[in-house]
Amino acid sequence: MNNAAVTVRSFSSIDGAGITTPGSFVSWESGQAGPRDIRRPQVLPAPYISFGKLALPDKLAFSASSLALRGNAPINPENTGIFLGIPRGSLSTDLLYRESIRGGTPSPALFSATLPSSAVTDIAIYHRIKGPDVVFAGGDAPFCTALQYGVMMLQSGRLIDALILFVDEGTAIFRNAASADKTTSSPYACALLLGACSAPPPPLSLQSASITLERIGTPDDLSSLEDERKLISRLIAALRTAASLRIPVSSGGFKGYISLHCS
Amino acid sequence: MEKGVIIEQRALLCALGGLHETTQSILSGISAIRPAPCFTIPVAHAPFEDRRLRELDNAFSLLADRVDLVEVRNKRPLFIYAAAKGDIRSLEPDTMTRALPSPLLADQAKQVSRITGITPASTMVISNACASGIVAVAVAKFLLEREMYSCAVVAGFDVISRFVTSGFHSLGALSPTGARPFDATRDGLTLGDGAALAVLRFREPSGGDTVITGADQSNDANHRTGPSRSGRGLYLAAAGTLKNSGVGPEQVGAVKCHGTATVYNDAMEAKAINLCFADRPPPCFSMKGAIGHTSGAGSLIELLLAEEFLRLKTIPPTINFTMPDPEAPIPVSGKAVSFAIPSILCLSAGFGGLNAALLLEKRRS
Helix, strand or coil, X not given: CCCCCEEEEEEEEECCCEEEECCEEXXXXXXXXXXXXXXXXXXXXXXXXXXXXXXXXXXXXXXXXXXXXXXXXXXXXXXXXXXXXXXXXXXXXXXXXXXXXXXXXXXXXXXXXXXXXXXXXXXXXXXXXXXXXXXXXXXXXHHHHHHHHHHHHHHHCCCCEEEEEXXXXXXXXXXXXXXXXXXXXXXXXXXXXXEXXXXXXCCHHHCCCEEEEECCCCCCECCCHHHHHHHHHHHHHHHHCCCCEEEEEECCCCEEEEEEECC | CCCEEEEEEEEEEECCECHHHHHHHHHCCCCCCEEEEECCEEEEEECCCCXXXXXXXXXXXXXHXXXXXXXXXXXXXXXXXXXXXXXXXXXXCCCCCCCCCCCCHHHHHHHHHXXXXXXXXXXXXXXXXXXXXXXXXXXXXHHHHCCCCCEEEEEEEECCCHHHHHHHHHCCCECCCCCCCCECCCCCECEECEEEEEEEEEECCCCCCEEEEEEEEXXXXXXXXXXXXXXXXXXXXXXHHHHHHCCCHHHCCEEECCCCCCHHHHHHHHHHHHHHCCCCCCCEECCHHHHCECHHHHHHHHHHHHHHHHHCCEECCCCCCCCECCCCCCCECCCCEECCCCEEEEEEEEHHHEEEEEEEEECCC
């Protein structure tokens, strides 16, 4: 099996503290309610009429993607894929749509956003990304699964670029929903733009960051969403400081090590 | 013989019954669609005879009895649950009880795994709108070919609900009389109920096996709910599938269309097919006039039915098709015909411009 490293062309994360991109961290403005209140100028240089209408998971995915793609347009749109881990699906939008049914006027715009895959739609439309998409709306470690699948698609030669996304709208919004998950967490999103080895060199801010997946060893268990969020935070922190990292991972979807090499 | 990904076991439930009943009914020209009020909205719908089969637990208990999972249970398979919305009774607008399954697909996947008695090496939940089922099979194929798992179990589930029906109604996508795919008078889709279970393995095919020889996907990058008018997105998925199958267009025996019976989907799909086959496509068919549109589970259900039609060497009729549409000029027929070449290109398209294609080829005995 081809296990070549893939290049990290760019990244972003959006969390309770602010917005992280290569070489930059921006805190939320005073009065801004964190990720759920992210604003278009913080994401895109020009107006995009749909931005304000996006449901929360879609807005988080679009924002994280747009930040990672800033200055890093896909080399070939038909050879660029989007792989999204979205463990809680679109439950907040489901609840909003249900209210619109109860109100007697079901909203077509909200209905289309009740699909977890809705989170990739505006990314594809705005950034003209036309390759394969896979939406992992749960299961074992959806981010690691999306990362593994995206890396393997790059290694297979089908793709030149892969956008790996993770979106978790948190739990505060739907405490009363019929969900078995009763943990508390805030909204979070991140994006990794990965390139095949044949892709042009990465931007200066990430001079030679690469990721290797090694399927060996007896790694740590990664059984909960909280564990996966911690893993993603470590990965983003390492990218931000250009530190190398080797994280042991054991989930159903991936067993081995995620190795990040920065120099 | 070269190894390939093979559907070793399969079971399904839809408005016409199980795999055998549905196959025979479609070949006999029977449709499950009945004009009737559906959740107070006047649409044709395709309900299960027993509404308990719309419940995740009941449906998969029944499906698990129709396949032999004894060996699979010992093999620690990859398990993929594919759905657009799944069992969302708890999201219905008049739901009062809390004793219903979680609306989260992640929780439903665990439930299906428990009901079927599978202890997976890995669980994935794939929700690619109406293409979920076929994308799940494509992901399983990709991972099985790299020998990451000994086998894979793919489960699909989506059913009619007020939640979903009201949404399609608000978009003006539902037919008031019943789906008529590719017909010149078509006026919208009809929703249906469906659940399916398939066991896949990567091995040397034996005589008569059907092999999944290629798969690919694309995105229209065009519109949130409407298909690309050019058909180029679906064409890319279809052409990519033929390319990675190593098969030319002339080696395809039939096309199983997505064929929702909306004006724009069928016109787009006809363009994509004509692009792929240089205006000389093989016979094309849609099953949605018979079983309705079973959403994310639909592409898995239709894949299993397509495989069965391949085994029977018969291209099924497109039920409710009577009048060809000059705006969708592909060879669709209201009558069953024989395969000249034993292969089917399966197409699927979902909201958000998500397209997927997969090629089934019958290996000669």
